[in-house]
Amino acid sequence: MRILLVEDDRQTAAYVAKGLTEEGHIVDTLSDGRDGLVQATSEPYDLVIVDRMLPGLDGLSLVKTMRGAGTKVPILMLTSLGGVDDRVDGLEAGADDYVVKPFAFSELQARVNALARRPPMRAEEAVLKAGNLEMDLISRVVKRGTETIELQPREFRLLEVLLRNKGRIVTRTMLLERVWDFHFDPKTSVVETHISRLRAKVDKPFDSELIQTVRGTGYTINEAR
Amino acid sequence: MKLAELTQSTAFRLAAAFTCLFAAAVLIVFMVLYVQVGRELELRLGMRLNATKAEFLKVHQRDGFNELAGLVADDAAVAADNESIFLLKGPEGDYVAGNVRGAQSFDGVLWVQSSELTGLTGSVPPEQRYLAQWVPLPGDGLLLVGFSDAEIRRTRDVLLRALSWGLAGTVLLALGSGIFLGQRAQNQIDRVGHTLTAIRRGELTARVPVEGTGGDIDVVSRQINGTLDQLQSLFESVKQSSADIAHDLKTPIGRLRQRLEGLQISQATPAEAQQVIDTAIIEVDSIVDTFEALLNITQIEAGARKARFRIVDVAGVVASVHEAYEAVAEDAGMSLTLARPGMVAALVRGDNDLLSQMLVNLIENALRHCPPGTHIQIGVTATAQGPQLAITDDGPGIPEGERENVFRRLYRLEKSRTTPGSGLGLALVKAVAELHGASIALADNHPGLRVIIAFPRFAQG
Numbered sequence: 001m002r003i004l005l006v007e008d009d010r011q012t013a014a015y016v017a018k019g020l021t022e023e024g025h026i027v028d029t030l031s032d033g034r035d036g037l038v039q040a041t042s043e044p045y046d047l048v049i050v051d052r053m054l055p056g057l058d059g060l061s062l063v064k065t066m067r068g069a070g071t072k073v074p075i076l077m078l079t080s081l082g083g084v085d086d087r088v089d090g091l092e093a094g095a096d097d098y099v100v101k102p103f104a105f106s107e108l109q110a111r112v113n114a115l116a117r118r119p120p121m122r123a124e125e126a127v128l129k130a131g132n133l134e135m136d137l138i139s140r141v142v143k144r145g146t147e148t149i150e151l152q153p154r155e156f157r158l159l160e161v162l163l164r165n166k167g168r169i170v171t172r173t174m175l176l177e178r179v180w181d182f183h184f185d186p187k188t189s190v191v192e193t194h195i196s197r198l199r200a201k202v203d204k205p206f207d208s209e210l211i212q213t214v215r216g217t218g219y220t221i222n223e224a225r
Numbered sequence: 226m227k228l229a230e231l232t233q234s235t236a237f238r239l240a241a242a243f244t245c246l247f248a249a250a251v252l253i254v255f256m257v258l259y260v261q262v263g264r265e266l267e268l269r270l271g272m273r274l275n276a277t278k279a280e281f282l283k284v285h286q287r288d289g290f291n292e293l294a295g296l297v298a299d300d301a302a303v304a305a306d307n308e309s310i311f312l313l314k315g316p317e318g319d320y321v322a323g324n325v326r327g328a329q330s331f332d333g334v335l336w337v338q339s340s341e342l343t344g345l346t347g348s349v350p351p352e353q354r355y356l357a358q359w360v361p362l363p364g365d366g367l368l369l370v371g372f373s374d375a376e377i378r379r380t381r382d383v384l385l386r387a388l389s390w391g392l393a394g395t396v397l398l399a400l401g402s403g404i405f406l407g408q409r410a411q412n413q414i415d416r417v418g419h420t421l422t423a424i425r426r427g428e429l430t431a432r433v434p435v436e437g438t439g440g441d442i443d444v445v446s447r448q449i450n451g452t453l454d455q456l457q458s459l460f461e462s463v464k465q466s467s468a469d470i471a472h473d474l475k476t477p478i479g480r481l482r483q484r485l486e487g488l489q490i491s492q493a494t495p496a497e498a499q500q501v502i503d504t505a506i507i508e509v510d511s512i513v514d515t516f517e518a519l520l521n522i523t524q525i526e527a528g529a530r531k532a533r534f535r536i537v538d539v540a541g542v543v544a545s546v547h548e549a550y551e552a553v554a555e556d557a558g559m560s561l562t563l564a565r566p567g568m569v570a571a572l573v574r575g576d577n578d579l580l581s582q583m584l585v586n587l588i589e590n591a592l593r594h595c596p597p598g599t600h601i602q603i604g605v606t607a608t609a610q611g612p613q614l615a616i617t618d619d620g621p622g623i624p625e626g627e628r629e630n631v632f633r634r635l636y637r638l639e640k641s642r643t644t645p646g647s648g649l650g651l652a653l654v655k656a657v658a659e660l661h662g663a664s665i666a667l668a669d670n671h672p673g674l675r676v677i678i679a680f681p682r683f684a685q686g
Contacts, residue, residue: 085524088533102513104506154548180549184521184582185514187650188589193553216503 001046001116005029006036006062007078008054012101016049019105020112033057040066045073047116050095052079052086060093067094074115078103087183106217110169128163130210131223133202135163144206154179155198162211162221171218195219235410240403247395255388259381266377270356271334277309278360278370290365297368298322307349310342310357312369321366328369334358337371353378413442417449429457466634470519473648474512481508518649522634525656530576537580539571539612539680540605546584547603554588558597561588564604564615571605571612572683575661583657586650587616587676595620599673611682619673628667 007013008031017027033054052059077095079086128135142149176182203209285293297313301324312323326344339353357371423431433446554561599620632655658665668675
């Protein structure tokens, strides 16, 4: 897909562009906020990645202006270290997600994939599936085959996030944000603990494992092979 | 203090203004008094003149001219001090009796200068005047009767003297107290100035002396000292944390460098190299974490987050953090339970994210430092002062002497130097608590640690 990257730090821009190109994306890189705005509103992109601090026009104003102009393209913001308020500012301005610098490329990649393939304006699905696993979001019943699986509310939410991103990697940070609403990095293994509990209920009693660990990055749920 | 400085001081200027005001008031009072008294005395003199004139006319009418002449002569003899003047002239205008030999003739009651009178015996001040009148005696000549203004002048003199002394006294008193007060205030201000100069030179411990009289300058001095205390502690904390940061980051950066250098000079297999790189990335991430935590604490302490405060239910935060950590504690061989009263809503004005992080840090702290089998309990109770968040454990606790220190950045108890942790978790807890106006207390749980965070009572609106 076509991605516009607006980032003034050459090294970061080159690193991100290289990584995304290797992933098979087409990446246009700009370093000035004003140029970025012109480009983003005149060309059809699938995703725009904007740095918070930019010359010409800062990232926040760029996003606000884009949204004000009615551009619906998904926006991922790159924010600097220690910007406690940057996340809220970015999301309020209209960004869809954010990554804090310095980031692992896998983190950025996971978020890019989660954003870009988000089905636009599709009605909420009522049933999420992976292999023979079924999650009914309305009756809140989880079944694997014919067997009903009892889940705690957080385990249900954890499985839901994984299923909504089926086939894509969900990072530990993304899970912390989306399952527990923790926007900080706990020093203990909250995610690992709950994934292991979830696996004990969803995977262990069955012959195939649906939840896969992506080493050093996060987790993914796939169709049973 | 120089006189020029004194006259420029506020207190002195105020005193000078008051001096002028008082002097003007005194002057007005005296002027009114002076004029009124003078008028009154003149009036009395006129009445006396009329009475005397009538008396003489009566004598003349009843007893004849000669009798009158005798009376005038007697009166003139008595009036040796020239308080009053008499001149009786015969029908031909010749001198008959009196202490005055001659005077111009005039009509009605007039003031006559003593110099216009002839034949006055004894010393008469030249400025003395007489209120006098020529009284025609039917068929027998003229009689001049007059009374001097000596009494009026004397009274006026007394009044003027009293005014001068009064005025001088007022001015002296006002000026004196002005100078005294001005000098005192100036001295106090100078002391404040000296203190600030000392601070500017780097003597951060200098403080403005407080007199204890409770005056305005004392109040200001106390405020200045309070500010200086705050600044000093901030400055020292900044100094301390810069040193701590430098020290704490130098070690892992040094380690990182050694690893990379080791990889550079070795003939490592790709698999070995991969392992070194993985470790290096973990090391960098941990350095970044430390930076992130430090920056977060700094930002929280700066207070800008207050702008985002919403109404938050602390009990809700406790419940969701409990949900996240119950299993984590279980896996660590401990237990994390909710205290029953934790279920009541406990509203505070705050930041949900930060409160969650604060509670998480406290729980993780307990998880990290307590042995398996430890029981950790979290709960919220509503008190009259406001909601209280309590985290208790029956682990090893913190020695009493160390309880204040653990909130310092990068501080770790000696025994926990070897356990992981940046030493920033509790510093962040303290920063978040302070941002919310909450007090934080560490106490002995017999055994274990009890952390109590007391929030201020939620005020509607």
